[in-house]
Amino acid sequence: MRLTFLGTGTSTGVPAVACRCPVCTSSDPHDKRTRPSLLLEFDGRAVVIDTSPDFRQQALRERLERLDAVVFTHTHADHVLGLDDVRVFYFRQGEPIPIYASPRSMGDIRRIFTYIFDQTYPY
Template identity: 65%
Template sequence: MAEAPRSLTLTVLGSGTSVGVPTIGCHCKVCTSNDPRDTRLRPSVCVRWDQRVVMIDTGPDFRQQALTHQLDRLDAVLYTHPHADHILGLDDLRPFNYRQKEPIPIYASAFTMEVIRRIFSYIFHDGPTESSRPKIEAHVFDGTPILVDGIEFKPIPVKHGSGECHGYRFGRAAYLTDHSEIPEESMALLEGLDVLFLDALRYKPHPTHSTVDQSLKTVARLKPKATYFTHISHDLLHARAQELLPEHVYLAYDGLQIAIEA
């Protein structure tokens, strides 16, 4: 008898760009909006199933996000790339260590892990310390799927300007943030999706991020059942931008939850 599909829940913890929305000192229409969907923390999502929780990125807002969404355990963290808005919450893994009394596995490319080791060198120091520090198990992936309690997370290489970034495919969903181009070999890994997350920073061109129009072209090619745009700047007022999007394409927002079949 075939095993029944497992149901995953993806929660958007942050849908904003690197400086968040509202942006400090800005009084534009989006930054002063009363629509809660226009308040965007730094980008990350969590995936939950059967009491398991996997984070994709831990940015500077991770503590606030974890409290808001009542995350009381963490089974793994997958990193997309080593920019500040995606890694600086790593130190906030400590309370999960206190509760779980075990190291937390983190996964990243060789380049991303090298930067993490440099920025958080105190975590990897073997000597005695008077204060607590995160206890982690650092794993460098080589492109093969990452397995967490039977669920596969497949790294998807994308271009982030001249730098590298990785999205992840899990079940019939994929999460891609911070990309300016999706290579052909990665496009092939994104076929047959129910849910696709894409970077869509703004309407105007940007050297390291996809625009709304560029991401719409990706949608037209891949034809997922539903697409959500994330890593959104204060150039997009949620209500107005959503009105202009085609059917089955949506702006993500903080707190959005989506059921996914694995």
């Protein structure tokens, strides 16, 4: 089993837009952090926990080629707005990718991303 921290930044990322504090202006690579997401790999499977708005960049950086499921902890923007980029894995794999979330979070996700769940367009 392998756990990869895809992003560990704040909800705005680090550096934050328009911030001139010492961390945001630092040249230290540790001060360049994308928003929260985790990748759990086990038995040839890949599960992502939360898809931040930086998910595309994170998946490219980690050379993620397969995705078997997505788990959402809650529906703040910094945890769900990368869901659209999961569709690429569906197109490549040709099979639905399960999403796991609390009933309330699942309702929020369905409202935010209505087009993903529209049966007219198979995503």
